[in-house]
Amino acid sequence: MNRDQPLAPRGYLPWWVLPGMAASAPVAALAGAPAVAQALFHPACAAFVISATLANCAWFGPVVTNFATPRREVWLTIDDGPDPEDTPRLLELLDAAGARATFFVIGEKARRHPALLDEIVRRGHGLGNHTQTHPVARFWASGPWAARREIERAQVDIRHSTELVRAPAGMANVFVHRAARQLGLVVVGWSIRSFDTRATSGAEVAGRLAARLAPGRIVMLHEGHRDKHGRSHHAAVISAVLEQMREGGWSAVIPPRSSWLSHGRPLAPTVNASGQRQSGGC
Numbered sequence: 095m096n097r098d099q100p101l102a103p104r105g106y107l108p109w110w111v112l113p114g115m116a117a118s119a120p121v122a123a124l125a126g127a128p129a130v131a132q133a134l135f136h137p138a139c140a141a142f143v144i145s146a147t148l149a150n151c152a153w154f155g156p157v158v159t160n161f162a163t164p165r166r167e168v169w170l171t172i173d174d175g176p177d178p179e180d181t182p183r184l185l186e187l188l189d190a191a192g193a194r195a196t197f198f199v200i201g202e203k204a205r206r207h208p209a210l211l212d213e214i215v216r217r218g219h220g221l222g223n224h225t226q227t228h229p230v231a232r233f234w235a236s237g238p239w240a241a242r243r244e245i246e247r248a249q250v251d252i253r254h255s256t257e258l259v260r261a262p263a264g265m266a267n268v269f270v271h272r273a274a275r276q277l278g279l280v281v282v283g284w285s286i287r288s289f290d291t292r293a294t295s296g297a298e299v300a301g302r303l304a305a306r307l308a309p310g311r312i313v314m315l316h317e318g319h320r321d322k323h324g325r326s327h328h329a330a331v332i333s334a335v336l337e338q339m340r341e342g343g344w345s346a347v348i349p350p351r352s353s354w355l356s357h358g359r360p361l362a363p364t365v366n367a368s369g370q371r372q373s374g375g376c
């Protein structure tokens with residue numbers, strides 16, 4: 095694996111700042127300084143919650159939300175699979191359009207459908223880690239062990255090499271950033287959220303994306319969701335998105351690492367891999 099730099103988060107807040115502030119508060123209280131205790135504890139809690147619940151927040155580590163390219167190309171990412179109904183249809187549609195995408199898969203689904211992952215890779219698409227159980231309601235509050243376990247177990251069940259991880263709903267708290275760094279993974283967010291799981295038609299999503307496409311954008315799509323009648327709209331959505339992209343002269347590519355990360359920090363979308371950087375997120 096070609097790493098241009100270790101992912102030491104120079105320029106980001108150290109992971110221990112908030113736990114350290116929270117742990118110091120009782121000490122200050124016992125020492126007879128309740129005002130100091132409150133001044134440590136409440137900001138630490140507030141900063142933890144804010145950084146953990148704002149999607150793509152990059153206070154504690156890099157979050158890739160764009161890649162550098164001068165061309166009309168975007169990075170399609172498809173979350174929440176693999177799915178035995180959706181994945182084969184999406185692969186056919188992507189192939190027919192000459193498009194490549196990265197599938198951020200859930201570990202326990204990957205374990206149930208290993209052949210789908212093999213097929214994704216065989217067709218030239220990428221894989222990313224989307225946690226083992228996709229605990230979207232509570233992942234933001236994960237402690238250090240829970241965060242690492244969710245990501246590490248998925249790495250095992252994915253079986254294929256990947257250096258990418260995306261938190262459910264993009265809510266990566268300080269411990270998720272720490273676990274990603276320990277496991278040699280890069281946190282990937284998005285720059286365009288399609289809201290495709292709430293859409294009732296492919297045209298609705300394609301229309302929403304059309305105005306937002308720009309070189310180097312990362313588009314977040316999904317698979318594996320069903321409406322109240324048990325129907326999947328994902329194939330229709332991706333078909334419409336690919337058609338919209340074709341009409342606009344857009345390509346769907348898997349960009350090289352050098353176009354989205356340099357010296358451990360995300361690259362801005364409109365520059366080539368020349369070392370210019372952006373902090374991204376919040």
Ligand SMILES: [Zn+2]
Nearest residue numbers: 173174262263
């Ligand atoms: Zn997800």
